[in-house]
Amino acid sequence: MNESLHIVCPHCDAVNRVPSVKLPERPVCGKCKQPLFDAHPVELDSGNFARHIGRNDIPVLVDFWAPWCGPCRMMAPDFARAAEQLEPGMRLAKLNTEQAQDLAARYNIRSIPTLALLRNGQEIARQAGAMDAAGIVRWARSKL
Secondary structure: OOOEEEEEOOOOOOEEEEEHHHHHHOOEOOOOOOEOOOOOOEEEOOOOHHHHHHHOOOOEEEEEEOOOOHHHHHHHHHHHHHHHHHOOOOEEEEEEOOOOHHHHHHOOOOOOOEEEEEEOOEEEEEEEOOOOHHHHHHHHHHOO
């Protein structure tokens, strides 16, 4: 069956409808013409978080981090490498908890880095602490 999925553009935040069989073919945004998947985590903030979490039909793995956090900075390249392996079946995103303290409080983030896996706007799994790329991929896939 060729179901259509809603995919939020990481560049302009437009919601796109993409046939699921077309995901591996590097679809582009209908609005800005940029790739919907570029093997990099999307930067989220208080303004675009709800759209990416609520409107994507694929799971979203969010890295809650802060610039002053040493383990967060150490994990950042591994999180980017994990995006290369998990896209297009999953969107990886980063949320700076210093800039979006409202969201950090709403999601009850008590330690960073914290990974939260969300599907259809609902959290389905959480993991605190830094991991390498293989650990991130293994953990995320095991929760789906």
